[in-house]
Amino acid sequence: MDRKNFIKTTVLSAFGISVFGSVKAGNSKQFIGDCNTTNDILGPYYLPNAPISDNLIQDKHTGTPITVKGIVCQPDCSTPIKNVMIETWQCDSKAEYDEKTFDLRGRQYTNENGEYAFKTVIPGKYLNGSRYRPAHIHFRVTAPGYKELISQIYFKGDPHIDDDPWASTENADLRVLNIFPDDVNSNLTVEFNIYLANA
Ligand SMILES: [Fe+2]
Numbered sequence: 001m002d003r004k005n006f007i008k009t010t011v012l013s014a015f016g017i018s019v020f021g022s023v024k025a026g027n028s029k030q031f032i033g034d035c036n037t038t039n040d041i042l043g044p045y046y047l048p049n050a051p052i053s054d055n056l057i058q059d060k061h062t063g064t065p066i067t068v069k070g071i072v073c074q075p076d077c078s079t080p081i082k083n084v085m086i087e088t089w090q091c092d093s094k095a096e097y098d099e100k101t102f103d104l105r106g107r108q109y110t111n112e113n114g115e116y117a118f119k120t121v122i123p124g125k126y127l128n129g130s131r132y133r134p135a136h137i138h139f140r141v142t143a144p145g146y147k148e149l150i151s152q153i154y155f156k157g158d159p160h161i162d163d164d165p166w167a168s169t170e171n172a173d174l175r176v177l178n179i180f181p182d183d184v185n186s187n188l189t190v191e192f193n194i195y196l197a198n199a
Contacts, residue, residue: 035077035195038171040152045097050105056120058103063093063121070192071114077195080114084143095124134160134167146196153177153192
């Protein structure tokens with residue numbers, strides 16, 4: 001193979017690897033994992049020091065109950081991280097954020113296997129200007145040695161995603177998630193695995 005063809009083939013195969021999601025070139029010109037979970041806006045409703053709980057539901061709610069669960073992994077995209085702090089907050093099904101009692105807000109740490117899970121309800125939708133934001137749950141994920149992640153998850157099929165400046169971007173593609181009947185009782189579940197970047 002001559003030099004010109006070798007370069008062409010190498011570039012194509014490197015691109016092919018990236019398409020399948022194993023490696024890509026970072027700014028440092030080294031190959032890094034490309035699984036890192038992407039950031040989203042913090043929004044105006046974050047409150048620190050929410051109670052440590054795996055159940056965000058403190059008041060009575062008419063919204064549909066769901067469980068959100070997942071694993072937090074290192075930038076190699078597979079090794080779990082324990083003791084990662086996960087803060088979550090959201091509005092209720094009537095699109096209201098509680099700012100007094102920490103209802104629908106919670107904090108927890110991943111277990112030995114990097115796992116987390118919490119019970120909540122499907123959030124409602126509130127206006128952003130003249131458009132509704134799609135239903136979403138906010139996340140702040142922190143652990144020593146890793147970049148802080150501030151993000152949001154959305155739900156597949158939500159008709160307000162296409163209109164939303166944050167949920168509609170390619171950046172959010174892997175955070176638009178299925179709600180599925182997970183167990184024999186068909187409890188509704190959302191799975192959100194989180195991949196942190198090194199600090
Ligand atoms: Fe929000």
